[in-house]
Amino acid sequence: MLYHILTEVSRWAIPLLLLVIPIYGAWRRVPVYEAFVEGAEEGFTTAIKIMPFLVGMMVAISVFRASGAMQYLSLVLSPLTSILDIPAEILPLGIMRPLSGSAVLGMTSELMKVYGPDSFIGRLASVMQGTTDTTFFILTIYFGSVGVKKYRYSVITGLSADITGFVAAVYICNLLFK
Amino acid sequence: MLNYIWLFLLAAGILVAAINGRVEVVTDAALNSARDAVELCINLIGVMALWLGIMKIAERSGLVSVLARWLKPVTVRLFPSVPPEHPALGAIIMNLSANILGLGNAATPFGMKAMQELGKLNDDSEEASTAMCTFLALNTSCITLLPATIIGVRLSFNSNNPVEIVGPCIMATGLSMLVGISLDYWFRSYSRWRVR
Numbered sequence: 001m002l003y004h005i006l007t008e009v010s011r012w013a014i015p016l017l018l019l020v021i022p023i024y025g026a027w028r029r030v031p032v033y034e035a036f037v038e039g040a041e042e043g044f045t046t047a048i049k050i051m052p053f054l055v056g057m058m059v060a061i062s063v064f065r066a067s068g069a070m071q072y073l074s075l076v077l078s079p080l081t082s083i084l085d086i087p088a089e090i091l092p093l094g095i096m097r098p099l100s101g102s103a104v105l106g107m108t109s110e111l112m113k114v115y116g117p118d119s120f121i122g123r124l125a126s127v128m129q130g131t132t133d134t135t136f137f138i139l140t141i142y143f144g145s146v147g148v149k150k151y152r153y154s155v156i157t158g159l160s161a162d163i164t165g166f167v168a169a170v171y172i173c174n175l176l177f178k
Numbered sequence: 179m180l181n182y183i184w185l186f187l188l189a190a191g192i193l194v195a196a197i198n199g200r201v202e203v204v205t206d207a208a209l210n211s212a213r214d215a216v217e218l219c220i221n222l223i224g225v226m227a228l229w230l231g232i233m234k235i236a237e238r239s240g241l242v243s244v245l246a247r248w249l250k251p252v253t254v255r256l257f258p259s260v261p262p263e264h265p266a267l268g269a270i271i272m273n274l275s276a277n278i279l280g281l282g283n284a285a286t287p288f289g290m291k292a293m294q295e296l297g298k299l300n301d302d303s304e305e306a307s308t309a310m311c312t313f314l315a316l317n318t319s320c321i322t323l324l325p326a327t328i329i330g331v332r333l334s335f336n337s338n339n340p341v342e343i344v345g346p347c348i349m350a351t352g353l354s355m356l357v358g359i360s361l362d363y364w365f366r367s368y369s370r371w372r373v374r
Binding site for chain 2: 018024027044065126143147148153160164172
């Protein structure tokens with residue numbers, strides 16, 4: 001039930017925004033089309049501004065991934081995973097998650113193909129993916145768009161939230177689905 | 179810190195590839211991903227332009243400040259350094275709402291708009307402001323009511339119940355949001371990075 005309400009909300013959200021905002025603007029006597037174009041112009045400069053940051057990040061991540069370094073990192077971290085009851089198949093997903101959304105989507109799909117979406121692994125992978133965020137991607141493009149190069153403590157905050165989400169996902173799935 | 183992480187990813191990757199005798203994969207990965215990054219930026223232009231255009235209408239019509247006024251009790255606590263009813267708060271609210279509903283494509287442009295507004299308050303400095311850090315903590319840990327992408331993936335693999343993961347996701351993101359906000363509060367109030 002709740003889910004149906006939520007899907008309906010997200011199905012309607014964008015069309016409604018596209019409708020309500022311009023109508024409200026016109027009612028407030030804003031020259032809507034001119035305002036739109038003026039705002040849209042910023043879209044170009046912003047997207048171009050993040051390019052160097054994105055290139056730097058994506059190159060490092062993809063070299064790390066393609067080389068197979070991930071398997072070694074999983075091996076190093078494996079004592080930790082047995083303490084926390086994390087299945088070995090899931091760990092690479094957790095490591096990759098803050099770095100690259102598309103890589104993780106690929107890995108999740110792979111796990112579902114092998115184990116099935118309704119297996120414990122499939123469910124855990126789903127919850128994990130829905131829980132944590134691509135923190136590095138977000139930091140890179142958000143800070144990049146304003147030219148900030150010193151991130152202060154935000155890397156630590158973001159990663160701590162990711163680790164919390166990861167551990168919580170494992171714990172909750174162990175409780176509910178095992 | 180990001181400098182070290184970046185260096186680690188790159189150096190560890192090349193080292194491992196070299197040990198495994200497959201150093202040529204590094205070349206492919208580096209060149210292809212550099213091209214992919216540019217492609218991603220180009221693809222972003224359209225979405226960014228659309229949402230920033232709509233956002234401009236919302237701003238000019240005063241809708242953004244209305245929204246900001248409603249949520250003032252929350253935002254003054256989270257962002258004490260941002261003047262209430264500043265346009266940054268409107269963009270932050272839009273970004274978080276999009277995140278909560280799982281509308282990733284709409285969230286990014288609003289987020290960047292919010293960062294730019296926060297940048298103006300920060301004299302366009304190269305160092306992140308406290309408000310920026312709080313915003314990113316909120317953004318990366320944000321509670322998700324509808325993880326749309328993953329439901330789609332489960333559906334495509336013929337899951338019997340693609341949405342059974344929604345409840346656990348809400349619980350786990352709730353927890354990570356709590357940690358994100360608390361940690362951010364601790365950093366800006368007590369750590370060596372705090373604003374004096």
